[in-house]
Amino acid sequence: MTHRPSTEALIRSLAASPPPPPLTARGLAGPVVAALTISLGVFLWLIGLRANLGQALADPAILAKSLLPLALAVPALVLALRSARPGRVVRPGLLILPAAAALALFLARGVQVPSGQILPELLGHSAAACLLSITALSAPATLAGLIVLRRGASLRPARTGALIGMAAAAGTAAGYALHCTEDSPLFFTTWYGLAILIGTGIGALAGQRLLRW
């Protein structure tokens, strides 16, 4: 025999151990939302909301700036949790709807404006700040999500990490929109979308390392 204890002894000792804390939706959403609230709260407190926010949000196009990312963040969070449960199927269908809506907004605006105006509108004047802010502000939420999901059992760590990164970045974009005054769908679908993709990629890379078990 070797140094290893008998399997029967192992089973007895495992059965005598207290069960690990369950992985729950609340357990994941709590820390992620808290991290988002803190980083966005500090950011908006320092740099300010846009002028006449209430009035602006009455415009459906401006409301969409916050609602679309939110409509991506929530299912991404749900899927991240699901993907950390072995045996559950993860269907990305829920993510396609907000993405398709953003693409539709982009195209609708694209055919609406004169062709000479497309590029200036798309580039805007705060693209770099937008990318940088959303990416940086989403990092704490991504990290919080990854820490919780380390208790999970993802069979595809990169995918789970990508989903939590997407949820964090999309949630951050929804909050960042309360500050950002560039309301052309050409601008915000492009740059918010790109920022969310960057967050997703960072999440995938981090997940691959942190979520192995």
Next chain:
Amino acid sequence: MTPDAQTLAWHCPGPAQQANVMRSRTEGALDQDRIWDDLMHRANQGDGAAFLQFLTQVTPRLRGLIRVRGRGLPPDLHEDILQEVLLAIHLKRGTWDGTGPVRFWLYAVARHKVVDAFRRRGRRLHLPLDDVAEMLAADPGPAPLAARDADRMLGMIDARSAALVRAVRLEGQSTEDAAARIGVTPGTARVVLHRAMKRLAELAERMK
């Protein structure tokens, strides 16, 4: 062993009996799911006795799976891998949320850990999920340590067919004699024998 009507019906199933057999198998699986789900549910609420029972029930299945997939590795290593799987079941049991049968959860965890364990030991391993599902869903019986081990292979088919195969193919009796001994007609015996050989061939193929 005295043949009775029920086991004979299992030997020469007509369409109706076949349906019965199928149904009782499905019901068996559902019963097992109910038991396992209940055990794991209680286990996660802190019932150590339920968890002990759960682990005790799944261990033979896991051991069989690892043996089949780990032929060529020393058996001592198999037990190490089994223990890794059991440990993972404990550490990750909080990720089962009761949405589906715990069996699905168990397959996924076992497959992940077994593949991972063999990979870390420098052995390439191809393990489709279906195989895991089938192994774990199979009746708990003697695990096939080696595909060539006839006794173990015969342990995986029903006892009557196994007896017939043993008598005719291994001991060289005539089909008529063997049929008379277990109390069926020679024609029935030939059908049973044919089906059993086919099933054994499938089993051997799967274990390659």
